[in-house]
Amino acid sequence: MCGIVFAYTPAAPTTAATLAAMAGALRHRGPDDEGHLLWHPHDAAFGPPRLLAGADTPATVQQAHTPWQPQGRLEEQPRLAAPLAMGHRRLAIVDLSPWGHQPMVRAGRWHVVYNGEIYNHIELRAELEALGQRFLTHSDTEVLLAAIATWGPQAALARCNGMWAFALLDTERRTVLIARDRFGVKPLYVWRGEGGALLLASEIKALLQHPAVRSAPSTAACAAYLQRGPQAWREETEFAGITRFPAGHFAEFSLDAPGALQPRAFWHRPPAANTDEPFSPQRAQALCGRYAELLEDAVRLRLRADVRLGTALSGGLDSSSIAALVNTQLRAAGRDEKQETFSSVYRGATVRSADESTFVERVVQQLGVRSNLVEPVASEVPRAHEHMVWALDTPPAGTLMSSWHTFALVARRGVVVTLDGQGADEQLAGYSRYVRNRLVHAPLAALPGEVRAFMKLQGFGSAIAIGLGGQLLRRVAGRGAVAALAARLRMGGDPARTVDEALAQDFHTHLQTLLLYGDKTAMAWSVESRMPFMDVRLVEFLATVPPAYKIHGGWTKWLARQALDARLPRDVAWRRDKMGWAVPEPAWFEGAPSPLGTWLQQQLQGSAFAQQAAASAGLSIAQAPLPQRLRLLNLAVWHRLFFEEAGRPGRLLGRGMPLQVTA
Structure with missing residues (x-):
């Protein structure tokens, strides 16, 4: 995993100094190496x-x-300038030799800066070699180049199983191919200027280093963030004029006719199968077997690395499943080293509501792994929070202190790659809100059993009432009536959607x-986060699994629980208290005593931008609920770091960042 920058500025060539500054802003994404390219496509001299x-x-x-x-060396010729510039920062993971350096060139024609991992590069290499292609390295970057040269972008990207964002210069066709992975795991930001100018970068802070960029806060995007939280799937960002390149798309940009980018989709999530299919024990057994097979192979592919690996373990079902399957694969490969797991815990009396250490310990004991624990403390949050906001480029929903400190610990232990559990809930119906969708649309034959199962549990009374009422209203007046009532009552989510529709909406x-x-919290510490649940084969399989096997017998995510039941402690596989990398923000900001309440108040009172944003939204800061006040906090710190501080110095990122916690 790495960081990339690209600039095409025909009216005002990009200097070597500017290119160095852009790439330098991404040093945390690639501390092991850097490389650059300058070219004047319209000057033969x-x-x-x-x-x-x-x-x-x-x-x-x-x-x-x-x-x-x-x-040559970039710093030795800072006045050198060219209309086209490319920069790369490398985090060396596969083929650590100098042959993995970028920009990488193939046949003297294709030049690429690439961020990501093609997990099936070994299989693709064999396929390409059978077609006559020859390779000089063991790098997945070279496989990507050969695949595009052989099959073209659409077919090549369709064959790749991984995560990526890249810019590929073809000097013969005088075009640049731009692409981003199917699911948007790897970020890619875009700035367009006059005369066909185009800038790309893995992070916005790199774009801001270019003198052509004169960004300001986007009033509309900041207002939307304050009201609805971050929306990373949208094209616009909180920076006016800076957009996101869409996930699952590619575009070809002509250097001779640099018009509008026209991204084309190369992947679509498969449509749902029979949503009314009733539960069948025989079918359930087959689905569980296929699910476990695909997830285990996704883990196997993601263990391909020439550096130390670990697992971020929260104690929940998803991360525990990954940890268990990593253990299985290590044994199958005859590797003797113990797996390293990394967890944030909260053992203090006032913060135990966010603590999952009991479940972490049970997984650690059963698997026999080497556990690494970190305990974030309130006194460290103000400083860590500034680094986190700077790392993310755009304000998040909360403080993200659990993931932030987990990856900090990973870096401290010298581990470079982690396998993590992100992505399961939006495919396997892991959130309790999906119960409403299931009950509203469940076939009548299945409805009594599902209702009885959830009635035995605490916390599902509202979901049952909405589900039964919605089922009746749907049958009498149609889905539109359910949607209209949900909107009038301002229900979170939309119970008028089927489970498959709700999952598809959340997935995208x-x-x-x-x-x-x-991506951003891991790369801030120069760590690559790999996500087996985002394996394209598993994603496409789960998209077609009927809802009856995702929500069944009073359980969300039933398929995942049943499939991994024998490999996990039972009270982990069948946990009901979903937490998901919880952070004790209520205790920190609202508790009695409240160690960070005064700091939060000072940050909001000291930010004219946050106060103006709150006033524009008709929001009383004093009466706002904590989630909205944390958004205001993030907005205030974001604006100060990116727009108020002289020269936008930002904050140090990477392995040298300070961290004072109990570890």
């Missing part, structure tokens, strides 16, 4: 693209006789925000 080293380029890269060996929206959190 400039010659072919110039490949240049940077301050962090290892000597071994400059000495290796590769086709993409740097022919809410999940992208969570994936953004996973």
Whole structure:
């Protein structure tokens, strides 16, 4: 995993100094190496693209006789300028040799800066070799280049199982191919200027280093954030003029006719199968077997790395499942080392509502892994919070202190890659709100059994009432009447949707925000987060599993629980208290005593921008619920870091960040 930048500014060429600054803003994403390219596509005297080293380029890269060996150093010619510039920061994970350096070149024609991992690169390499392609490295980057050269972008991307964002210059066709993975795991931001100018980067802070960018807060996006929270699936960002390249799309950009980007989708989530299919024990057994098989193979592919790996373990079903399957794969491969797990815990008397250490310990004991624990403390939050907001580029929903400190601990232990449990809930119906959708649309034959099962449990009374009332209203007046009533009552979610429709909606929206959190909080510490639940084979399989096997017998996520039941402690596999990397924010900001209540108040009172945003939204800061006050806090700190502080110095990111916690 890495960081990339691309600039095409025909009217005002990008200087070497600007390119270095843009790439330097991404050093935390790639502390192991850097490489650059400058080219003047309309000036034959400039010659072919110039490949240049940077301050962090290892000597071994400059000495290796590769086709993409740097022919000079960027800092030695800061006034060198060209209309087209590309930069790359490398976090070395696969093929640690100098041959993994980027920009990588193939056939003297294709030049790529690429961020991500193609997990099935070994299988693709074999397929390409059978077609006559030859390789110089063991890197997945070279496989990506060969795949596109052989099959073209649409077919090549369809074959790739992984996460990515890249810019690929084709000097023969004089085009740039831009692409982002199916699910939006890897970020890619876009800025367009006059005369066809185009900038791309893995993070917004890199775009802000270019002198052509004069960004300001987007009033509309900030207002939407304050009212509805972060929406990472939308094109617009909180920075005016800076957008997101859409997930699951690619675009070709012509250097000779640089018009509007026209992204084209290369993947679509499969449609749901028979949503009314009744539960069958025989069918359930087959589905459980297929689910476990796909998830285990997704884990196997994601263990491909030439660096130390670990697992972020929250103690919930999803991360515990990944930890168990990692253990299985390590044994199958004959690897003797113990798996490293990393967890945030809260054992203090006032913060135990967010503590999952009991479940973490049970998983650790059963699997025999080496457990690493970190306990975030309130006194460290103000400083850590500033680094987190700077890392994310855009304000998140809360403080994210559990994931932030977990990845900090991962970095402290020298682990570079983690396998994590993100992405299961939006595919397997893990949230309790999906119960309403199930009851509103359940076949009449299945409805009594489902209702009886949930009536035995605490906390589902409202879901049962809405489900039964919605079922009746749907049959009498239609789905539209259910949707209208839900909107009038301001229900969260939409019970008028079927389970499959609700899952598809959350998959394409809410999940992208969570994936953004996973990427940015991990990469802030120079750690790559891999997500087996986002394996395309598993995603496509789960999209077609009927709701009867996802919500069954009073259980959400039934299929996942049943499939992994024998591999996990029973009270973990069948947990009901879903927490999901909880943070004790009520205790920190509203408790008695409230260690961060005064700090929160000071931050809001000291931010004219936050006060103006609250007033525009008709929001009383003093009476606002905590989630909205935390959004205001994030908005205040975000505005201060990116727009108020002189020179936008930001905050240190990467392995050298300070961290004072009990670990």
